[in-house]
Amino acid sequence: MTLLRHTSKEIKDRSALTINPAKTCQPVGAMYAALGIHGCLPHSHGSQGCCAYHRTMLTRHYKEPVYAGTSSFTEGASVFGGQANLLQAFQNIFEIYDPEVVAVHSTCLSETIGDDMPQIADKAVKEGKVPEGKVVVTASTPSYVGSHVTGFANMVQGMVKGLATKKDKKNGKINVIPGFVEPSDMGEIKRLCKLMDVPIILFPDTDGVLNGPLTGKHKMFPDGGVTVEELRDTANSMGTLALGEWGSSLAAKYLDSTHKVPCQILGLPLGLTATDSFIDALRKMAGKSVPAEISFERGQLVDVMKDYHQYLYRRKVALAGDPDQLIALTEFLVSLDMIPAHIVTGTPGKKFEERIREITKDVPYKVNVKVEGDMFMLHQWIKNDPVDLLIGNTYMKYIARDEDIPLVRHGLPILDRVGHQYFPTVGYKGGLRLLEKILDAILTRKDRDDPETSFELAL
Numbered sequence: 001m002t003l004l005r006h007t008s009k010e011i012k013d014r015s016a017l018t019i020n021p022a023k024t025c026q027p028v029g030a031m032y033a034a035l036g037i038h039g040c041l042p043h044s045h046g047s048q049g050c051c052a053y054h055r056t057m058l059t060r061h062y063k064e065p066v067y068a069g070t071s072s073f074t075e076g077a078s079v080f081g082g083q084a085n086l087l088q089a090f091q092n093i094f095e096i097y098d099p100e101v102v103a104v105h106s107t108c109l110s111e112t113i114g115d116d117m118p119q120i121a122d123k124a125v126k127e128g129k130v131p132e133g134k135v136v137v138t139a140s141t142p143s144y145v146g147s148h149v150t151g152f153a154n155m156v157q158g159m160v161k162g163l164a165t166k167k168d169k170k171n172g173k174i175n176v177i178p179g180f181v182e183p184s185d186m187g188e189i190k191r192l193c194k195l196m197d198v199p200i201i202l203f204p205d206t207d208g209v210l211n212g213p214l215t216g217k218h219k220m221f222p223d224g225g226v227t228v229e230e231l232r233d234t235a236n237s238m239g240t241l242a243l244g245e246w247g248s249s250l251a252a253k254y255l256d257s258t259h260k261v262p263c264q265i266l267g268l269p270l271g272l273t274a275t276d277s278f279i280d281a282l283r284k285m286a287g288k289s290v291p292a293e294i295s296f297e298r299g300q301l302v303d304v305m306k307d308y309h310q311y312l313y314r315r316k317v318a319l320a321g322d323p324d325q326l327i328a329l330t331e332f333l334v335s336l337d338m339i340p341a342h343i344v345t346g347t348p349g350k351k352f353e354e355r356i357r358e359i360t361k362d363v364p365y366k367v368n369v370k371v372e373g374d375m376f377m378l379h380q381w382i383k384n385d386p387v388d389l390l391i392g393n394t395y396m397k398y399i400a401r402d403e404d405i406p407l408v409r410h411g412l413p414i415l416d417r418v419g420h421q422y423f424p425t426v427g428y429k430g431g432l433r434l435l436e437k438i439l440d441a442i443l444t445r446k447d448r449d450d451p452e453t454s455f456e457l458a459l
């Protein structure tokens with residue numbers, strides 16, 4: 001007996017009710033982005049409950065401590081505004097924890113009150129509550145609109161809005177905004193850029209922050225993260241590559257319009273085609289050629305795609321997650337001749353459906369897509385039209401169990417498996433890992449279900 005046993009097959013129109021959302025709240029993304037700045041303490045301007053939830057979500061996903069401040073709103077702040085709380089918070093945080101940066105995001109409550117965080121941050125600087133050499137960045141993240149992806153994008157934009165500083169000379173670097181991806185993915189993007197011999201500023205960068213080693217020594221601020229100096233210098237780069245429209249385009253467009261740093265918006269480099277586009281854009285922007293090592297990795301991915309094609313051909317998949325991830329995953333599945341049959345995202349954005357329709361236009365199947373959909377809807381679609389595989393976060397395990405369908409865990413949150421912090425799914429090597437996981441799920445199921453007469457030793 002499982003939790004979703006009452007999900008009905010009959011689909012009814014729902015406009016004012018979400019059941020099992022395929023998203024979480026804006027500040028979770030803002031807090032994650034802030035952790036990608038070196039020496040940063042994220043700060044949640046709202047009630048303690050909000051902050052506890054955001055931290056818990058990230059701690060459970062990464063199995064690492066996630067520190068953050070809170071303005072600790074009570075009844076008084078809820079009525080009269082949270083300025084006094086935030087000013088006091090700045091003083092306490094810098095005195096006690098001594099971070100380089102405090103990255104403040106709002107919450108539903110402080111947004112509804114209408115607190116002006118940049119104004120409060122200015123006041124804190126003028127009153128000497130922000131010590132010399134330390135900085136504050138802010139982002140507006142009301143959670144009654146958007147999702148964790150919107151919050152991530154807003155905080156990344158907040159970083160450049162607050163810090164990017166134009167100089168007379170270009171720095172010879174390329175800004176790369178990795179999108180809402182795992183620390184391991186950020187590490188992989190840096191590795192690929194290094195192989196290409198392209199100097200970059202990657203921001204945010206949670207590699208080394210949320211996937212660090214156990215050393216026996218406590219470090220409040222781990223070694224990883226983009227530095228404040230690097231963030232200031234983003235205004236002087238040759239260009240910006242924004243990976244993932246939903247997560248990265250806001251900051252890239254800001255640098256383009258305000259500091260004349262030309263930007264190119266690409267998809268997440270997940271899967272063969274999207275990684276090709278990233279490597280090609282990097283090559284052109286930096287004027288470099290692609291080294292043999294990268295071509296070798298690409299060839300390995302193509303080899304496995306070809307070797308195991310027969311087990312993937314026309315297999316149907318249901319997916320839930322974030323738009324940038326889903327677009328790249330759908331493109332990858334189509335390149336494997338699989339059928340992305342049902343797709344839902346909880347993050348709004350009109351372009352999402354358009355993009356999915358474009359990618360699946362030659363797929364011989366009527367693909368279901370729902371923007372601002374939920375997992376209940378996905379489950380109903382699956383009941384009406386079963387699939388061979390699920391791809392999504394840990395919450396999908398209930399559908400997997402109810403319908404007896406294998407699940408590849410991907411996205412946020414993953415609360416019951418390890419690996420996402422350490423092994424990338426972007427780049428050619430990441431594509432190979434994702435393919436291995438998909439094949440493993442499908443072939444394990446085949447081994448379980450095949451009759452003895454077709455139970456094969458070698459596949």
Ligand code: SF4
Nearest residue numbers: 025050053107108143
């Ligand atoms: S009140 Fe808003 S900001 Fe706070 S946890 Fe809930 S959705 Fe997130």
